[in-house]
Amino acid sequence: MENRFNYKIVADSSADLPALAEVNYAQVPLLIRAGQNEYLDDETLDVHAMVEDLRQYKGRSTTACPGIGDWLAAFDGADAVFAVSITSALSGGYNAAVAAGETYCQEHPGACVHVLDSRSTGPEMRLLVEKLREYVLAAEPPERIWQKIQRYARHTHLLFSLESLTNLAGNGRVHPAVAAAVGILGIRIVGCASEKGELHPLAKCRGESKALAELLRQMERMGYRGGKVRIDHCENEPAALLIRHALLKQGYHDVEIHRCRGLCSYYAEKGGILIGFEDGGV
Ligand code: X90
Secondary structure, eight states, rough: OOOOOOOEEEEEEEGOSSSSSSOOOOEOOOOOEEEEEEESSSOOOOHHHHHHHHHHHHOOOOEEEEHHHHHHHHHHSEEEEEEEOOOOTTTTHHHHHHHHHHHHHHHHHTTTEEEEEEESSSHHHHHHHHHHHHHHHHTOOOOHHHHHHHHHTTEEEEEEEEEEOOOHHTTHHHHSSHHHOOOOOOOEEEEEOTTTSSSEEEEEEEHHHHHHHHHHHHHTTTTTEEEEEEEEEOOOEEEHHHHHHHHTTTOOOEEEEEEOHHHHHHHHOOOOOOEEEEEOOO
């Protein structure tokens, strides 16, 4: 199918997706600040070095979402834009993208910009972007893509296992009481992104093997029936491989492993695992 649209997919860097083949794609970076050091979460960031620096650094650190100008620059050249942002419940990135969309449409009559609030981050955003890519490659009309991606997003989910909530709590992204429970050595918190896109704790697990079993159990409870699975990890490939192995053994095959980039590494911290997956309703 051929049509007249010049499509572009844009996602912020919390999607852990610096590049995407065969379609017009741009990533807008978030920023991590620790004292004098600034880490721009673009494709050149040395994530491992950043994680090591941050482990040494005991002062205050913060993050900043992309601003309106960053999104605007990323939309450039397109007349049918699909932007995917980190959850609006925890970041201003979505609002900035929406404002950029309004400006872009004023400046480019006839263009359309659709901004999807992922209500999530990391590998669930990857699923949304991969699906948008399918629709764009099929040259579906923008309005139809917009309808379909919103429906699809109701059937994707995010689970995670974290060893530390220090940075989430320090930046007011999680209740201090939840963070305190995880400070204890060896305790991992397993949780999910809620409907609203907030961090929702589900279980405290002693030791990694219990946390991995809990993740698999929760996937099933949340409706996983063998659909796509995307695992992002922060310096914890062994855990990601164990989860993939368990899924492959059950006969499920569409399971990919990727590394967290800067923003997700900062918040998920060393050892963190994020799992984006489709439920059986897709
Ligand atoms: O605007 C900003 O400065 C960015 C703030 C982002 C805060 C949350 C990032 C979460 C990253 C951590 C584990 C998964 C939690 C998912 C809850 C939806 C990943």
